[in-house]
Amino acid sequence: MPRLPLEGIRVISHGIVYTGTAAATMLADMGCEVIRVESIQRFPAWTRGAVARPPKGMDANFGYADNDAGEKPWERFYSFHAMNRNQYGITLDLNRPEGVEIYKRLVRISDIVLENFAQGIMDKLGIGYSVLKEVKPDIIMISASGLGTEGPYKGYSTFGTNIGAVTGMMALRGYPGDDMRIRNPAPVWSDNVAAGTLAFAALTALHYRCRTGKGQLIDLSQAETMLPHMGEAIMDYTMNQRVAKPMGNRDPSMAPHGCYRCRGDDRWVTIAVSSDEQWQAFCQALGNPAWTREARFGDISGRLSNQDELDKLVEEWTTMHDPYEVMHILQKVGVPAGPVVTPSDLYSDPHLKERGFFKEVTHREAGTHLYPGMSFKFSKTPADVRMPPNCLGEHNQYVYGEILGMSREEIAQLEEEQLIGDTYLPSVS
Amino acid sequence: MEQALQDVRVLDLTHNVAGPYCTKLLADYGAEVVKIEKPGEGDGARRMEPFLGDDPHPEKSGLFLHLNTNKKGITLNLKSKTGVKMFKELVKDVDILVENFEPRVMPSLGLQYETLADINPRLVMTSISNFGQTGPYRDFKATELVISAMGPHMFVEGEPEREPLKYPGYKAQYLAGTDAAAATMGALFGSRATGEGQQVDVSIMECLSSPPEGASWIINYAFGGRDPDRPGWRRPGGYPWGVYPCKNGYVFIWGMVPMFWPRTLRWLDMPQLYKDPRFATPGARREHRQDFEAILLSWLRQRTVKEVVGTAQTHRLPCTAVYRIDEMLEDAQFKARGSFVEIAHPVVGKCTYPGLPFRLPETPSQPQQPAPIIGQHNREVYCGRLGYTEQDMARLRKAGVI
Numbered sequence: 001m002p003r004l005p006l007e008g009i010r011v012i013s014h015g016i017v018y019t020g021t022a023a024a025t026m027l028a029d030m031g032c033e034v035i036r037v038e039s040i041q042r043f044p045a046w047t048r049g050a051v052a053r054p055p056k057g058m059d060a061n062f063g064y065a066d067n068d069a070g071e072k073p074w075e076r077f078y079s080f081h082a083m084n085r086n087q088y089g090i091t092l093d094l095n096r097p098e099g100v101e102i103y104k105r106l107v108r109i110s111d112i113v114l115e116n117f118a119q120g121i122m123d124k125l126g127i128g129y130s131v132l133k134e135v136k137p138d139i140i141m142i143s144a145s146g147l148g149t150e151g152p153y154k155g156y157s158t159f160g161t162n163i164g165a166v167t168g169m170m171a172l173r174g175y176p177g178d179d180m181r182i183r184n185p186a187p188v189w190s191d192n193v194a195a196g197t198l199a200f201a202a203l204t205a206l207h208y209r210c211r212t213g214k215g216q217l218i219d220l221s222q223a224e225t226m227l228p229h230m231g232e233a234i235m236d237y238t239m240n241q242r243v244a245k246p247m248g249n250r251d252p253s254m255a256p257h258g259c260y261r262c263r264g265d266d267r268w269v270t271i272a273v274s275s276d277e278q279w280q281a282f283c284q285a286l287g288n289p290a291w292t293r294e295a296r297f298g299d300i301s302g303r304l305s306n307q308d309e310l311d312k313l314v315e316e317w318t319t320m321h322d323p324y325e326v327m328h329i330l331q332k333v334g335v336p337a338g339p340v341v342t343p344s345d346l347y348s349d350p351h352l353k354e355r356g357f358f359k360e361v362t363h364r365e366a367g368t369h370l371y372p373g374m375s376f377k378f379s380k381t382p383a384d385v386r387m388p389p390n391c392l393g394e395h396n397q398y399v400y401g402e403i404l405g406m407s408r409e410e411i412a413q414l415e416e417e418q419l420i421g422d423t424y425l426p427s428v429s
Numbered sequence: 430m431e432q433a434l435q436d437v438r439v440l441d442l443t444h445n446v447a448g449p450y451c452t453k454l455l456a457d458y459g460a461e462v463v464k465i466e467k468p469g470e471g472d473g474a475r476r477m478e479p480f481l482g483d484d485p486h487p488e489k490s491g492l493f494l495h496l497n498t499n500k501k502g503i504t505l506n507l508k509s510k511t512g513v514k515m516f517k518e519l520v521k522d523v524d525i526l527v528e529n530f531e532p533r534v535m536p537s538l539g540l541q542y543e544t545l546a547d548i549n550p551r552l553v554m555t556s557i558s559n560f561g562q563t564g565p566y567r568d569f570k571a572t573e574l575v576i577s578a579m580g581p582h583m584f585v586e587g588e589p590e591r592e593p594l595k596y597p598g599y600k601a602q603y604l605a606g607t608d609a610a611a612a613t614m615g616a617l618f619g620s621r622a623t624g625e626g627q628q629v630d631v632s633i634m635e636c637l638s639s640p641p642e643g644a645s646w647i648i649n650y651a652f653g654g655r656d657p658d659r660p661g662w663r664r665p666g667g668y669p670w671g672v673y674p675c676k677n678g679y680v681f682i683w684g685m686v687p688m689f690w691p692r693t694l695r696w697l698d699m700p701q702l703y704k705d706p707r708f709a710t711p712g713a714r715r716e717h718r719q720d721f722e723a724i725l726l727s728w729l730r731q732r733t734v735k736e737v738v739g740t741a742q743t744h745r746l747p748c749t750a751v752y753r754i755d756e757m758l759e760d761a762q763f764k765a766r767g768s769f770v771e772i773a774h775p776v777v778g779k780c781t782y783p784g785l786p787f788r789l790p791e792t793p794s795q796p797q798q799p800a801p802i803i804g805q806h807n808r809e810v811y812c813g814r815l816g817y818t819e820q821d822m823a824r825l826r827k828a829g830v831i
Contacts, residue, residue, distance in 0.1 A: 005619025022641035026608075030615035050686065065652045078652045082644035153762040156742050158683075162749040165681035168757045170672070172597035175587070180679050180751065181672050182662040186585040189600060191641050196607035197786045203614035204458050205789060208433040210621075212791075220787045224768050227783040228450070228495070229603040230754075234769075235491025236479035237754045238781040244754055249574055249595045252478055257574060259583075259592040266659070268584075268593055272572040327569075336570040340578040340593045342657070343650035346638060351566040357635055369651040375605075375639035376612035377561070379542065380627040381619060 002381045004031025009206065010110040012037060013087065016044040018160065018188070019144050019222060020116035021083045022195035027112075027202060028086035029374050029383040035106065035399055036087045038392060039094065040421040043428050048074035048392075052424045065366040074392060074424065075365035081389050082372065085361070089390025090399045091420045094125045099419050103127060104135045105404055111209075112202050116144040119155035129217040138215040140205045144198050148221030160188025160222075167226040168233060174246035183246070193229055194222040196375075255303040256282075258311050259340060260318040262326065268340040269323035271314065271330065276300065281333040286317055346372075363388040393422035432459025432792050437617065438523040441465060441500060444472040446573075446599040447557045447633060448529030449496035450606030451613065455525070456499035457785055459792065463519070463810055464497060464801065468504040468831060471803045472497075481777050487803060488776040494800045495782055498772060502801025503810045504831045507538050511830045516540065518815055520549050524620070525613055529557040532567050542628040552626040553616040557609050561632030571633075577601045580637020581646040588661040605633040667711060668718060669693055669725060672751055678734040679751040682741065687711055689746060696744040697728055767795065774799035807831055 006027060011034045015021035028034040043052040054060040054069055061067045065076040074080075093099040104127075107113065113132060115122055122128045122143070129141045143149050146158030147166070164170040164185060174183040201218055209215055227234070233244040249270070251257040257272045273279050276299065283292035291313050296302045303310055318326055323339030330337035339345065346352060347370065355377075358370040374383045400406045400414070414420045437460040441452040449464075449472070456462040466472050474496060475487040482489070506512040517540075520526060526545065528535060535541055535556070542554045556562055559571040577583050577595045587594030609631040620626040637643050650656060662671065670685040684693055690711075694702050702708050702724075707717040714721065729737060734750045741748035752760065758781065763769065770784040777799075784795050811817040811831070825831045 003619075003623070005615050005622070009618075018641035018645075025640050026611060027615075030612070031619075045686070045688075062653060063649060067653050076652075078649045079641075079645040081652070082648045083640040147762050148766055151762045151765045153742075156749070157745045157747045158749060159747050161683055162681055162747050165672075165751040166749045166757065166760065168752050168754045169597060169600075170681065170751050171679075171753050173586070173594065175591065175594065181674065182588065183751075184662050184670075184672050184681065186657075186660055187582050187642055187646070189582070189596065189642070192604055192643070193607060195641050196604065196611050199611040200454060200607065200614060201787050201789075203611060203618065204433050205791075206618070207437070207614065208789065208791060211436060212431075214791055216789060216791045218787055218789060221766065221768075223763075224766070224784070225786040227763075227768055228453075228786055229600060229607075230598065231495035231603075231783055232477075232479060232492045232598055233754050234758070234783055235495050235780070237758065239481045239491050239777065240479060240483070241755075242479070244597070246597065249592065251572075251574070254572070257572075259574070259578065259595070261592065268578075270575045270578040270595075272574050274572060331566075331569045334570060336572050336575045338569075338571060338575040338579045340584050341581065342584050343581055343647045344656050346581065346647055347650065351560060351564045352635070352638075355561055355564045355632070355635070357638070366652075369648070371651070372638050372640075372644040372647045373635070375608040375631065375636040377630040377632075378612075378616060378627055379630070380625070 004381050004383070005378070006031035009033065009112070010035065011112045011114065012106060012110050014113075014115035014117060016047045016116055018079070018191035019194040019198060020114055021047065022191070023198035023202065024087065024114060025083040025085060026195070026199040031381070034087040036084065036089045036390060037103070038089060038091050040091050040393065040418065040424050041093050041095065041428065043074070043424060046079070048080045049077040052428045065369070070365070072365055072423065081363070081366060084389035085371070085385045086387050087390055088395035088399055089393060090396050091393035091422070093419045094127065096419065098417070100126050102404070102419070106399075107132050107135050107139060109403070110136065110139065111206065112140045112142070114142040114144065114198065114202065118157070119145055119149055133215070138209055138213055140202065140209060140215045140218075142198060142202055142218045142220055144194060144220040144222060146221070147223050149219045160191045161185065163190035163222050163226060164188070166223050168230050169226065172233060172244055172246050175248040176246060176250065178246065190222055190226050194220070194225045197225040250307070253300070255300065255307050256310055256314045258314070260311070260315045262318050262323045263321055267323050269318055269326040270338055270340060271326070272336045274336065278335050279303070282330065282335050285329050285333045285335065359385045361385050361388045365391060391422065392424070393420055396420050396422070430792070430794050432794065433789055434458045434460040437461070437525065439463070439525045439527065440519055440523045442526065442528035442530070443557075444529065445474050445477070446492070446496065446602035447605040447609070448527055449474060450603050451555065451557065451609040452500065452527050453496050453498060454607070454610040455613070458789070462500040463806070464500045464502050465505050465516070466502060466803055468506050468804070468829060471504070475803070486776075494774060494777060497800035498782065499798045500801060501806035501810060502803060503807050504804040506830050507540070509828070509830050511825070511828065513538060513540065515815065515830070517548055520545050520552065523549070523552065524617060525553045525555065527555045527557070527609070527613065532556070532558050532562045546626065550626065551620045551624050553613060553620050553629065554626070555609055555613045555616070555629040555631065557605055557631045557633070559633050561635065562630045573599050573601055576633050577637070579634050581643050582637065585646070585657050585659050587659055589659045593659060601633050601637055605631055605636045608636050608639070665715060667714065668721065673726065673729050675729045675732055675734050675737050678756065680729070680734055680737050680748055681751050683747040690714070692744045692746050696741050696746055697725070699724070770795045772797065772799050775802065804831065
């Protein structure tokens, strides 16, 4: 196998939930040796499940592999499996001085530490940047918090949806003319943005270190990573004092431009006609029905000002077809169109299949499934799933033994003292 | 002033949003980015809203100005033989080339990766496109709306009885630009180590389906065998959860799991609700949502957003303001941290822009240079880097090459 680009770079990850975890995964995919540090004493909610051991009953198995939480639910939770491949997983009790001492030995031979704990946790554990810098002067540390670790709102408790709220995205996500109250989204978009930005930040700091020998602490605010992604709305305000409003699926310069109902239950297609040539091609693909020749739809300004009627007529056509059919009919004549997909659509999508996007992964505790892959393809050093998502403490032997050079007896002693282990303590809920 | 990526040279053949955001990240952290535009019309983003004073002038697009800070701008006609020759000269001594044409374009110009790698073996060539450089949809057309639909987010967004909802702006394209920047830095690291570059193929469609969130929605299907529904704004789970009106604006509260219930009651200072049979268990609370909402809404109506957020946060309840754009620009946290910057532009003047997405304490300078006027750095790049003379420049201009 070719040498991966980031081989030889060691990363300690305290990633929880989405942001830190996905960034570490990206670095691992590109070849970093990522050591994921967990503990058998603490269960961080939403990383390996809502709780360590879900109470039996209705819905208790939802989100677990094959709808079965199993004996070790934390090894079978879906969102953990969406990420965390290609990493070594260790456990260590950082609440005890012995744990902290071992941790420092690991930091001494690492390049990057990333964490997205609540504000101040790393300091409280005695492994804040000022301590780690003493241990490893050129260490790069990235603390990713919701609003940043400095500033008047530092330490505010936030989830991803809160980040959408404070960055203006939530107020703009809606149907035209709807009420603010209905604008809370289902997904939490900002984590995607913060994760990619965090990976970029780590590599930018690494590049700087290669040239200068200097490490640093990056105080990354997830909210700030979102601001450039709101650029056009921000500029419209700062240039024109115009406060943007939700546009739904519409566009100021294209029509038809929308999401239309298709044949089937809750099936939809998107169509975006972006020029007069595309409009002609669109009409032709529909067989030039009489309404397409109406003068009010003849040019873009007419189509934009008669959009409500236009959309109804377009939908009369789309409801006779499956969304994939509409895509193929329109793409054939060069008109942008695509189905609103569900996960099952993606699993059977011929394009993703041909590009090898999904990877078959067999996991010791969760069985064999197809996993979504990477957001990038390298031509010479392709990323692959080299290791499935780690089990709790799965690589304790490797990391403590091979990397830190401890003997079997020493490692057994750590297990005995419950500094490390591979199962959450019974007291952990 | 020293900058993190100051020793990185980038050739930028990008337009619209995804490609320019990728190279903006590189430029804002110090890389020397030379952006190549088509003579005359330039980057398509120059024709995209918003415009200063709603005047559709190519130097007045706020989107273009935002996406192209700290870059140098040159013009070059790649459809002319001379243009292609000059481009190949420029490729010789750069580290990175980023482009986001439709995948058929670069090969049609004779500028596929293999050819460029012969000229510069250490070149990292990042190609961003809607569907990627291969596969049956490779030449399909898409816009932000269409590509958004083809990731797992849009189907679950919006009200159950209505059509699925796209995110505002260009979220899919910005995300692809972000992921592409990270992948480009990874490939650059490899190229510096081995002397061998490669092509990085970034598909916007795949970015949407990747970790963290897209992949989570998708794998949930592989694990559970059922597609998600579109839940809409009223969800059956725990509360307070959602957007709530206050005296002078809105807050969002993420309190859907049981651990937040005691914090909520301490925050509202309503200990009597603990023992109230309507709210004693998660199940009972679910049934009496309306009763609780009535209590909460009347409490919130008497208080400002600032008071509500401040008091909720002292009880560690994830509650924040829901800002309109104008309110966001006044946020105390963003202001204190310098999250926005002022940049002066020769045509548009001084204006506030989004600042860096993170700051490096070792090299803290913020973006200073405005986006280039079309062809602004032709002389600097062609004369300075390639050694052309004034006469050459006049000849090239006349021939429509620059």
